[in-house]
Amino acid sequence: MSFRSPFTAVALFCALAAGAVVSAPANTAHPPEVLYFPTPQAAVDVMLEMADLKEGDVLIDLGSGDGRIPITAAKRYGIRAEGVDINPDLVAKATENAEQAGVADKVVFKEQDLFETELGDATVITLFLLTSINLKLRPELLKLAPGTRILSYNFGMGEWTPDRTEIVEGRAVHLWVVPDKAPEFKPIGP
Numbered sequence: 001m002s003f004r005s006p007f008t009a010v011a012l013f014c015a016l017a018a019g020a021v022v023s024a025p026a027n028t029a030h031p032p033e034v035l036y037f038p039t040p041q042a043a044v045d046v047m048l049e050m051a052d053l054k055e056g057d058v059l060i061d062l063g064s065g066d067g068r069i070p071i072t073a074a075k076r077y078g079i080r081a082e083g084v085d086i087n088p089d090l091v092a093k094a095t096e097n098a099e100q101a102g103v104a105d106k107v108v109f110k111e112q113d114l115f116e117t118e119l120g121d122a123t124v125i126t127l128f129l130l131t132s133i134n135l136k137l138r139p140e141l142l143k144l145a146p147g148t149r150i151l152s153y154n155f156g157m158g159e160w161t162p163d164r165t166e167i168v169e170g171r172a173v174h175l176w177v178v179p180d181k182a183p184e185f186k187p188i189g190p
Contacts, residue, residue: 036065036090039128039153043168044072047151050164050175051124053077059124060084062114062137067094067107069126074098074106083109084117119144128153142182150176159185 039047047069053059057079061069064083071094073081085091094109110117114133119125119140125148127134134157141150154171156162160183162174 036087037128038065039069040169041068041072043153043171043173044069046166046168046173047126047153048073048076050166050173051126051149051151053079053124055079057123058082058121059126060117060119060122061126062117063127063129064094064109065090065128067097067109070094070107070109071098071101071103073124074103075101079106081107082122083107084112084114085109086111086113123148125150126153127151127155129155131155131158134158138185141176142178144178146178146180148178150178152176159183 051057051059051073053073055078057077059070059073059079059081061067061081061083064070064085067083070081070083073079083091083094085094088111091109091111095104098104098107098109114129115136122144125141125144127137127150129137129152134152134155138157138160141148144150152174154173156172156174157176160176163177164175166173
């Protein structure tokens with residue numbers, strides 16, 4: 001197994017030590033940027049409560065794994081939801097989970113690179129990605145309609161201070177609300 005960076009090797013070791021489910025995606029154009037580690041259900045519940053979901057909301061979960069965030073949102077709040085994951089095996093599992101939960105009419109899962117996902121319809125974005133990935137997404141997230149809620153489990157957005165943070169089982173759940181005017185941040189990168 002080769003790694004694109006030493007950080008990836010360390011992340012894999014830490015994820016395995018923490019009990020992460022590591023699955024190699026079949027038939028993907030490139031490896032995922034983040035290992036699959038399911039968001040604990042307690043954190044899902046807090047994320048969705050913090051999102052203040054209402055009728056008409058559309059949730060997009062970037063890196064949706066087994067689909068638990070979109071499925072829970074559709075089941076509890078009756079909203080439309082979408083999950084995006086680069087791993088076709090996880091997309092198939094999430095689709096099966098939505099069918100079993102009785103929300104396949106409200107939830108769709110797509111095999112797609114999250115950086116190529118159209119976010120324009122979303123009123124809520126959920127993430128469980130690394131801070132480095134969140135920072136790459138941040139410019140696109142700030143282009144979303146003012147009032148769009150963005151929730152991240154465990155990882156921040158650099159200089160963009162969350163509007164609210166809750167601690168769930170020792171880990172942070174962050175909420176940002178897209179402002180009317182995007183803040184100015186230092187350029188990302190070297």
